[in-house]
Amino acid sequence: MKQGIFTVTGNSPLNARYARLALSGDTSGISAPGQFVELSLPGFFLRRPFSVCDWDSSSLTLVYESVGKGTRALRELPAGTRLDLLTGLGKGFDLSRAGAEPLLIGGGSGVSPMLGLARRLLESGARPRIILGFNTRDELILLEDFHALGLSPTVTTADGSFGIRGFVTEAMSVPHSFFYTCGPEAMMRAVAEKSPVSGQLSFDARMGCGFGACMGCARMTVNGPKRVCRDGPVFDKEEIVWAD
Amino acid sequence: MGRLSVSLCGIELDNPVIPASGTFGYGCEFAELYDINCLGTFSFKGTTREARFGNPTPRIAEAYAGMLNAVGLQNPGVDAVIAEELPRLAQVFHKPVIANVSGFSVEEYVEVCRKLDAQPQVGWLEVNISCPNVHGGGMSFGTDPNAAAEVVRAVKAVTTKPVIVKLSPNVTDIVSVAKACEDSGADAISLINTVMAMRIDLKTRRPVLANVTGGLSGPAVFPLALRMVWQVSKAVKIPVVGLGGVSSAEDVIEMMLAGASAVQVGAANLRNPYACREIIENFPAVMDRYGIENIKDIIGGAHG
Ligand SMILES: Cc1cc2nc3c(=O)[nH]c(=O)nc-3n(C[C@H](O)[C@H](O)[C@H](O)COP(=O)(O)OP(=O)(O)OC[C@H]3O[C@@H](n4cnc5c(N)ncnc54)[C@H](O)[C@@H]3O)c2cc1C
Ligand SMILES: Cc1cc2nc3c(=O)[nH]c(=O)nc-3n(C[C@H](O)[C@H](O)[C@H](O)COP(=O)(O)O)c2cc1C
Ligand code: FES
Numbered sequence: 001m002k003q004g005i006f007t008v009t010g011n012s013p014l015n016a017r018y019a020r021l022a023l024s025g026d027t028s029g030i031s032a033p034g035q036f037v038e039l040s041l042p043g044f045f046l047r048r049p050f051s052v053c054d055w056d057s058s059s060l061t062l063v064y065e066s067v068g069k070g071t072r073a074l075r076e077l078p079a080g081t082r083l084d085l086l087t088g089l090g091k092g093f094d095l096s097r098a099g100a101e102p103l104l105i106g107g108g109s110g111v112s113p114m115l116g117l118a119r120r121l122l123e124s125g126a127r128p129r130i131i132l133g134f135n136t137r138d139e140l141i142l143l144e145d146f147h148a149l150g151l152s153p154t155v156t157t158a159d160g161s162f163g164i165r166g167f168v169t170e171a172m173s174v175p176h177s178f179f180y181t182c183g184p185e186a187m188m189r190a191v192a193e194k195s196p197v198s199g200q201l202s203f204d205a206r207m208g209c210g211f212g213a214c215m216g217c218a219r220m221t222v223n224g225p226k227r228v229c230r231d232g233p234v235f236d237k238e239e240i241v242w243a244d
Numbered sequence: 245m246g247r248l249s250v251s252l253c254g255i256e257l258d259n260p261v262i263p264a265s266g267t268f269g270y271g272c273e274f275a276e277l278y279d280i281n282c283l284g285t286f287s288f289k290g291t292t293r294e295a296r297f298g299n300p301t302p303r304i305a306e307a308y309a310g311m312l313n314a315v316g317l318q319n320p321g322v323d324a325v326i327a328e329e330l331p332r333l334a335q336v337f338h339k340p341v342i343a344n345v346s347g348f349s350v351e352e353y354v355e356v357c358r359k360l361d362a363q364p365q366v367g368w369l370e371v372n373i374s375c376p377n378v379h380g381g382g383m384s385f386g387t388d389p390n391a392a393a394e395v396v397r398a399v400k401a402v403t404t405k406p407v408i409v410k411l412s413p414n415v416t417d418i419v420s421v422a423k424a425c426e427d428s429g430a431d432a433i434s435l436i437n438t439v440m441a442m443r444i445d446l447k448t449r450r451p452v453l454a455n456v457t458g459g460l461s462g463p464a465v466f467p468l469a470l471r472m473v474w475q476v477s478k479a480v481k482i483p484v485v486g487l488g489g490v491s492s493a494e495d496v497i498e499m500m501l502a503g504a505s506a507v508q509v510g511a512a513n514l515r516n517p518y519a520c521r522e523i524i525e526n527f528p529a530v531m532d533r534y535g536i537e538n539i540k541d542i543i544g545g546a547h548g
Pocket of ligand 2: 372460508
């Protein structure tokens with residue numbers, strides 16, 4: 001984990017629901033896709049956790065949805081704003097388990113970390129397949145970014161307005177060596193149950209600190225209680241205990 | 245002895261800054277970030293006889309200038325703390341630590357305190373009779389002077405180290421609880437624990453916290469905590485450790501002027517993991533600004 005001051009270099013809507021925040025600063029704290037940052041917003045006591053969408057040595061991007069006061073205030077921040085971030089938080093995705101043809105499944109804002117993951121899997125020689133799930137056509141994000149990597153994601157929309165009608169599981173009947181997923185918990189559960197192979201899932205939790213100190217974010221696993229912020233947010237399929 | 249040093253129940257602290265229980269784990273996460281030997285000491289996570297998962301999630305909510313938590317004393321249990329956490333801590337922290345203890349019965353407090361009292365690394369026992377987030381224990385001891393006295397007497401009978409009793413602000417008469425603790429042999433008082441509070445989610449129209457209520461802490465509670473430190477330190481002769489919303493060297497000084505011999509810092513560590521180190525680093529300059537030669541000279545200074 002690293003604390004650092006980052007400068008907003010871009011903050012623009014991707015559509016009515018999501019926006020992309022581009023930040024420049026020292027990203028040396030980030031070691032794996034699927035890790036997250038805790039962003040301090042002026043006027044708010046708790047930091048806000050966001051998955052890193054993609055990063056290089058001096059910049060990172062986040063994709064966020066405005067769901068409450070903090071993420072609405074985030075929309076108003078102009079380029080040039082300086083923000084205090086904790087970076088490199090949590091355990092990200094383990095690329096060494098990908099095998100030759102990993103399947104990446106993102107839903108909603110959970111599509112965001114799949115981009116950085118896909119880029120690094122390609123660099124490591126794997127051939128990732130991508131499935132992205134949205135409610136409707138107007139909420140699609142990052143499709144061009146995947147195309148720029150030479151990837152052609154399969155898109156599902158719940159209302160059938162784009163791609164395959166239905167949930168991401170409708171598109172999962174392709175052979176794969178491993179899966180990586182991030183999205184609503186019900187989606188991830190369906191993915192884990194449908195896939196015959198092992199995989200990793202990235203979870204969400206209300207956080208106090210984001211770095212393992214407060215026990216705010218606990219989740220029960222088959223290996224006992226774990227902190228989503230530090231032992232996760234990425235967990236192995238075999239570890240998960242689903243809530244009833 | 246430096247100008248920042250204070251004494252707590254006969255043990256010298258290099259400075260009065262102490263991370264508060266539940267916001268500093270067992271020290272290791274912070275030791276990765278900075279040398280935690282710069283601290284006066286710290287109070288580790290509330291420890292119980294058995295391992296506890298704590299409350300269902302969500303356990304965290306936000307407030308203006310603060311936060312609510314309903315963690316519910318998640319900890320690995322006293323035996324695991326002794327077998328795993330304390331040896332790990334010994335690698336990175338070379339000062340006596342405050343062992344924070346919680347329980348659901350007098351017997352449980354006694355057993356956990358007896359075990360932790362025997363650990364050489366432990367300098368003080370901090371008996372938490374004020375956790376608002378567990379049912380049938382914790383705060384129910386801290387809201388009744390007789391129950392508080394019973395816990396203190398029982399713990400004192402089996403321990404040799406100074407016993408700090410941590411009080412709840414969720415009472416109408418904090419002074420009577422503090423006095424009952426003093427009369428039963430407490431060596432110091434710490435206050436405040438969190439203030440019972442809640443939030444409701446406008447979208448779901450349901451409480452944010454799965455536990456419904458949680459404990460409010462952070463800058464929002466500072467004036468309330470300060471008032472209670474003032475009242476208690478006026479009424480008892482034993483030292484008072486002040487906490488609640490402290491986030492700067494100025495806040496530490498204000499708490500000490502109100503009567504605190506040392507000061508704990510809680511929620512500020514969660515927002516800024518370097519908060520305590522920054523407070524300590526800023527201390528000398530802030531003392532100069534207010535004409536303070538030695539910090540211990542100002543304890544209770546506002547009482548006149
Ligand atoms: C590891 C992780 C990665 C995340 N990545 C992304 C991402 O890439 N893109 C994205 O849009 N969102 C992401 N989220 C969710 C995001 O953190 C919340 O949407 C955001 O904190 C809401 O803040 P707010 O002030 O708008 O909401 P409010 O409801 O006003 O916030 C009140 C408090 O609740 C917390 N909170 C509210 N909703 C959530 C939530 N769903 N998850 C966690 N905390 C919440 C806030 O952080 C704040 O402390 C992630 C969450 C986690 C835990
Ligand atoms: C996440 C969290 C967990 C806590 N856990 C404990 C605990 O285990 N034992 C205890 O005595 N106090 C616990 N507290 C209370 C703090 O030690 C402190 O009394 C309170 O938060 C007020 O200080 P602050 O405003 O500086 O946070 C906890 C507080 C927080 C925020
Ligand atoms: S959010 Fe504090 S331990 Fe995970």
